Amino acid sequence: MASESKETVPETPYLNAIDGNGQEDLLYGYDADNQPTPASETQYLKKYLDLAKAAGKTILVTDYCRDKNKMDDSYARNQSAGYISFAAGHRELNDIPAYPAQPFNSNSNDITKLPEAKNFLYLINPEKFSSKADFIRAVSATDYDLVIMDLFFNDGSAFTADEIQQLKTKANWAKRLVVCYLSIGEAEDYRYYWNPDWKKHPPSWLSGENPNWPGDYKVKYWDPQWQAIIYGNDSSYVHKILAAGFDGAYLDIIDAFEYFEGK
Numbered sequence: 001m002a003s004e005s006k007e008t009v010p011e012t013p014y015l016n017a018i019d020g021n022g023q024e025d026l027l028y029g030y031d032a033d034n035q036p037t038p039a040s041e042t043q044y045l046k047k048y049l050d051l052a053k054a055a056g057k058t059i060l061v062t063d064y065c066r067d068k069n070k071m072d073d074s075y076a077r078n079q080s081a082g083y084i085s086f087a088a089g090h091r092e093l094n095d096i097p098a099y100p101a102q103p104f105n106s107n108s109n110d111i112t113k114l115p116e117a118k119n120f121l122y123l124i125n126p127e128k129f130s131s132k133a134d135f136i137r138a139v140s141a142t143d144y145d146l147v148i149m150d151l152f153f154n155d156g157s158a159f160t161a162d163e164i165q166q167l168k169t170k171a172n173w174a175k176r177l178v179v180c181y182l183s184i185g186e187a188e189d190y191r192y193y194w195n196p197d198w199k200k201h202p203p204s205w206l207s208g209e210n211p212n213w214p215g216d217y218k219v220k221y222w223d224p225q226w227q228a229i230i231y232g233n234d235s236s237y238v239h240k241i242l243a244a245g246f247d248g249a250y251l252d253i254i255d256a257f258e259y260f261e262g263k
Helices: 012-016 039-054 068-080 132-140 161-167 224-230 237-243 257-261
Strands: 002-004 007-009 020-024 058-064 084-088 120-122 146-149 177-183 186-188 206-209 216-219 248-252
Touching: 007 039, 020 039, 039 058, 058 068, 068 084, 084 120, 132 161, 177 186, 177 237, 206 257, 224 237
Parallel strands: 020 058, 058 084, 120 146, 146 177, 177 248
Antiparallel strands: 002 007, 186 216, 206 216
16 A cells, blocks of 8 residues: 555555455454454554455455354454455464354355355365365365465375365355465475575575564565565466466465565
8 A cells, every 4th residue: 555645545556466355353363362453453454455345355354263252243343344254263274163153154156256255264274184185075065155275285295286176166066266375475494495404594585584483484575586486487386376276376474564664
């Protein structure tokens, strides 16, 4: 977003390049999981989310709460604001919530584009699943309209195009979207591209470790060497995502500029 005459105006090229915006902690989890986000922070975030929504973008909110009454409140208030939401009981995003028994706003519609989705599952850490087949069975047994997941399983192997295709059908046999998580503002030391020597001899684009997520390192995202890892060639991360048949990518750490502005 950009500031002009003290008024916030949309950054049109950015909005034209995306289909939606993701926001964590809007109502719950900003200071601590299962705790209400301060009203001032919610109001601040909604100002920008509503700019994107007014431009026709889908807003995906992930709140971190586990009490049923707080989960119900999260779903109801996000729906009232015109957002699609997911109440995650764990910040690790490693399971399918048992509550509610069916996804909020569950439906039997075929979902072929993001604005059609009425709910989503954010499940990027498959550590609780014993195998890819176990993961696929569990997700396939749900009626979420949109699934956000990782390209890789616990053992480091990538999901294949055939496996991703299996996930594109809801339990009620309607179609859904499957989108891949991708961090573009931090390098992760468990990814295929990581060179163990970087911890002793980091490349010029690799910066400090995230104290909240050990093993994640801030990157100078404008550096061509980092960008080449992410996109623009046949060995890039984005190319692997496309080859696996995902419907899109959910880009994380897009606020990395705040870290470098603070420097």
